[in-house]
Amino acid sequence: MNQVISAYSGIKPGQAWVNGGIEYRDENFITFAEFIKPFFKRLNLGYPKFYKMDPLSKLGFIASELIFKHIDLDLYDKKRVGIVLANSSSSLDSDLVHQESINNRSHYFPSPSVFVYTLPNIMIGEICIRHQLKGENAFLISEKFESSLLFNFVNELFLNNRVDVCLTGWVDLLKEQFEALMMFVEPTGLAITEENSGMLLPFSEETMDDLYKKM
């Protein structure tokens, strides 16, 4: 069975795009928080839980929302929507914040809301909660973006009939360095509509490498 990428999004410092078109641009920011907060507000999602997420989850959440603006999830069985994400820094950004809060034994106040984000797959949980997705999911760690890792994992899910569609990608963030590439993968037959027939990309390592290089 062949799969296609029916939507994709990317975020890097200063800009974000969806399906190849620029979605948001802001060069006048210093911190990730200064970049992502106005971007979130502009999306007008009305989802206050966003503010409680750690930076990695915020990045993944926004990248997924950019895709779901173009995908009608109600067309799919939510128990068969998979999510496979990867990065290199795991949840280290939040791990360091947590470490800082427990360094001083005489001022020992670890924050529960920071601690819950000391696992990278919590980001997947945030996306699932938002859209009530209950399919297979996995978070993979690799030193750098590796299209073969994502491709093989997602392909196995399709081959073993574990998912109908799958959100996959790379979401990495550490100490103000961040990048996200997210793709929605589905079988050819499901995805083609009159509206998007010219936009579909073959789901392959080459396509993913190409999209990542364009970031």
Next chain:
Amino acid sequence: MEELIEKLKREVIEQLNLEDISPEDIEADSPLFGEGLGLDSIDALELIVLLEKNYGLKIEDPKDGKKIFHSIRTMAEYITEHKKA
């Protein structure tokens, strides 16, 4: 008491990252959980940390939490009562 209530509102907003909420939006007697501010279980833990960090108060029996954290006013009453002791 009213001064403490206003201080607590600001502290709760900061501690729980309630970005779009201002102190004026929080009624002192409104429930913090459920239909009130819609706080969750992690927020409950953060409130426990807030009491300990800012007021030196430890909640010994978790069952007391429901009563103490019912509203901003019940939190203020608990602080006032236990700070005096």
